[in-house]
Amino acid sequence: MTETGKGIPEKTEIQEEEEVPRNRTRLSDICADISVSSIMSKEMTVVRETESIENIIELMTKTPYHSYPVLNSDEELIGVIDEDNILELLFFKRSNRHHHTHLMAIKALSEEASTLMVHHPMTISPETSLCEAADLMIKHHIERLCVVRDKKLEGVVSKSDLIRKIYELRRQ
Amino acid sequence: MEALFQIMSILFLARILSEATEKTGLPGITGEMTAGFLFAIAFKPDDIETFTFMGELGAIFLLFTAGYREVHVKDLKAASLNALIPTLFQIFVAFAFGFMLGSIYGFSFIESLFLAVAFSPTSISVVVKTLIDTDYLSSKPGSLMLTSAIFDDIAGLFLLTIVISVATYNHLPSGIELLLIAGKILAFVIIMGVLGWKVFPVLFNYVQKMHAKESLFSFVILIALFSAYLSESFGLHAVIGAFFGGVLLSDLPIAKIEAVQKKVSGIAYGFFTPLFFAFIGLSVEIEVLYTAGTFAILVIVLALTGKLIGGFIGTKLVGYGSKDSLIFGIGMMPRAGVELVVIAIGKELGIISGEVFSSIVMMVFVSIIISPILLEMSIRYKEKGMKVPEQMTT
Numbered sequence: 124m125t126e127t128g129k130g131i132p133e134k135t136e137i138q139e140e141e142e143v144p145r146n147r148t149r150l151s152d153i154c155a156d157i158s159v160s161s162i163m164s165k166e167m168t169v170v171r172e173t174e175s176i177e178n179i180i181e182l183m184t185k186t187p188y189h190s191y192p193v194l195n196s197d198e199e200l201i202g203v204i205d206e207d208n209i210l211e212l213l214f215f216k217r218s219n220r221h222h223h224t225h226l227m228a229i230k231a232l233s234e235e236a237s238t239l240m241v242h243h244p245m246t247i248s249p250e251t252s253l254c255e256a257a258d259l260m261i262k263h264h265i266e267r268l269c270v271v272r273d274k275k276l277e278g279v280v281s282k283s284d285l286i287r288k289i290y291e292l293r294r295q
Numbered sequence: 296m297e298a299l300f301q302i303m304s305i306l307f308l309a310r311i312l313s314e315a316t317e318k319t320g321l322p323g324i325t326g327e328m329t330a331g332f333l334f335a336i337a338f339k340p341d342d343i344e345t346f347t348f349m350g351e352l353g354a355i356f357l358l359f360t361a362g363y364r365e366v367h368v369k370d371l372k373a374a375s376l377n378a379l380i381p382t383l384f385q386i387f388v389a390f391a392f393g394f395m396l397g398s399i400y401g402f403s404f405i406e407s408l409f410l411a412v413a414f415s416p417t418s419i420s421v422v423v424k425t426l427i428d429t430d431y432l433s434s435k436p437g438s439l440m441l442t443s444a445i446f447d448d449i450a451g452l453f454l455l456t457i458v459i460s461v462a463t464y465n466h467l468p469s470g471i472e473l474l475l476i477a478g479k480i481l482a483f484v485i486i487m488g489v490l491g492w493k494v495f496p497v498l499f500n501y502v503q504k505m506h507a508k509e510s511l512f513s514f515v516i517l518i519a520l521f522s523a524y525l526s527e528s529f530g531l532h533a534v535i536g537a538f539f540g541g542v543l544l545s546d547l548p549i550a551k552i553e554a555v556q557k558k559v560s561g562i563a564y565g566f567f568t569p570l571f572f573a574f575i576g577l578s579v580e581i582e583v584l585y586t587a588g589t590f591a592i593l594v595i596v597l598a599l600t601g602k603l604i605g606g607f608i609g610t611k612l613v614g615y616g617s618k619d620s621l622i623f624g625i626g627m628m629p630r631a632g633v634e635l636v637v638i639a640i641g642k643e644l645g646i647i648s649g650e651v652f653s654s655i656v657m658m659v660f661v662s663i664i665i666s667p668i669l670l671e672m673s674i675r676y677k678e679k680g681m682k683v684p685e686q687m688t689t
Contacts, residue, residue: 215427216427219317223420223423223424223427224365224420224423226364226365228419228423228426228432228441229441231432232432232433232438232441242546243545243546243547243548243551244548245548245549245552246548258504259503262503262511263503263511263552263554263555264552264553264554265552
């Protein structure tokens with residue numbers, strides 16, 4: 124029942140686990156000591172809530188990402204738009220009748236990001252460890268997580284960021 | 296074994312007939328209701344206790360998923376207040392027609408009230424396809440219909456809450472009784488609000504770290520069942536609580552992860568809701584319709600014209616032209632959801648007769664078939680200046 128954007132970080136922040144003695148040579152223990160803030164992408168392609176759908180489609184053709192964080196005028200993360208949302212919009216007329224609910228119909232009429240976006244993105248805090256981020260991604264099939272502090276987007280961490288970091292660690 | 300056979304056969308029939316009706320351009324629920332109806336004719340089952348329970352769970356899941364997947368609080372806030380007047384008018388006139396019909400036929404106060412509430416909801420999804428095909432979804436009456444549908448669902452459930460609470464008295468409640476009803480509803484809303492605001496976020500933060508298999512999915516289902524149970528303990532019906540629980544989870548990111556949504560959708564639309572619609576079909580008494588011919592016809596005519604007239608007047612009042620108002624009124628005619636839950640509850644509580652139940656199911660069928668046809672005709676009439684056939688204006 125909360126307004127979009129409000130309270131998102133509190134809801135999904137991953138709390139720090141209790142400190143236990145670690146084996147500094149074991150990969151999983153090393154990962155538990157690394158926070159996502161050190162591997163997240165800080166250079167992000169974001170979309171404004173008032174951005175037109177046409178511009179977002181154009182953006183998708185020019186960038187390699189599958190999803191885009193949506194920010195309001197206060198730079199707060201308020202949602203996410205991904206390729207599925209755009210495809211559903213473009214092919215709404217062809218979609219099966221059971222997709223023709225009033226919510227989908229409202230989304231089909233969207234002219235800007237705020238009406239089309241998914242309002243409930245999964246977010247984590249910058250202090251979240253690599254292990255916890257990986258657990259979330261594996262358990263719930265999440266491709267990218269938005270890293271948020273005080274509702275403000277600080278970065279994005281994807282599965283490939285995690286793999287890249289693990290690869291570096293293994294080679295050390 | 297009998298129960299197993301019933302559930303297996305009905306689910307199979309429901310899926311086959313749902314596919315067949317979808318192919319002919321009708322919504323799948325017509326096939327699912329027909330499946331239950333045909334099963335009753337073919338097997339004349341005596342003991343349907345287990346199946347009835349599954350049907351009740353189906354109603355709970357139908358409304359839980361409606362809240363969980365379809366309602367977004369932000370959309371409600373954004374919905375223009377302009378849509379409120381047409382919405383209130385179409386609900387009020389349909390409600391009044393239902394109550395009037397019950398009174399004319401000498402029904403008890405509470406049975407008339409159930410009939411009135413069953414007249415009130417609208418299922419916009421039935422005509423969305425027509426709106427798309429005619430390029431009318433983005434038109435003024437088209438978007439008004441969509442906004443109105445958001446208010447309509449909420450209003451339908453609100454009326455259902457009131458009518459079930461009043462049903463316990465079986466007469467027009469006194470001032471104190473009304474206060475007691477309002478108090479119970481308010482207490483339930485406050486408790487659920489606090490749970491949704493403070494407890495569920497913390498709970499789900501813990502649940503997502505659990506190692507037990509499918510914990511997240513289990514807890515989403517548990518919230519549905521818990522909310523349903525809690526509302527019953529407050530004297531409201533389980534479906535109200537389920538809807539409320541769904542709305543509260545709809546804004547909780549961890550509970551709305553795509554993978555969990557798909558599982559909830561699978562169990563709801565793949566198993567429980569087809570059983571609910573089949574249960575409705577199975578409960579139809581066709582022989583009752585022969586004796587109650589005139590009543591059934593009046594239910595169909597008044598339920599549809601109530602929406603048409605109410606929608607037309609309401610839309611005119613906010614400044615739309617006659618043709619757009621007519622299109623809006625027709626768009627509000629289809630029913631395919633909440634009213635079936637209303638009559639299922641009415642029957643379960645022993646308040647509405649087989650006549651009323653079967654007539655409402657007939658009305659739902661007729662509305663599903665004729666609403667898209669009439670809507671297309673009215674849109675064509677607007678576009679080409681074609682004359683409206685007589686029956687559409689009555």
